[in-house]
Amino acid sequence: MTTLTVNIENKKTEKAVKAVLDALGLSYDEDKNAKVNQEPLNAAEQVIYDRLKSSFEQIKLHQQGKVKLKSIEELLAELEDEV
Numbered sequence: 091m092t093t094l095t096v097n098i099e100n101k102k103t104e105k106a107v108k109a110v111l112d113a114l115g116l117s118y119d120e121d122k123n124a125k126v127n128q129e130p131l132n133a134a135e136q137v138i139y140d141r142l143k144s145s146f147e148q149i150k151l152h153q154q155g156k157v158k159l160k161s162i163e164e165l166l167a168e169l170e171d172e173v
Contacts, residue, residue: 097128106146 098104111118131139151157160168 095124 096107098107108118148157148159152159
């Protein structure tokens, strides 16, 4: 089992993260009194962070009607082309 600590600063983001964890069937605990001890990200972690941040920004823009996201069919076709 792996433990992942996530520090969330606002309720809206907290709800979104919980929804993702629930959708993935992952369990989680909340510790609202935990002390924050944040270490800098290594290069691989920074890449993942940047990709996730970009993805969530795209979702936000899609929800605002500013961009159109690919359908699952388009995404799968793109992935098949890369293999």
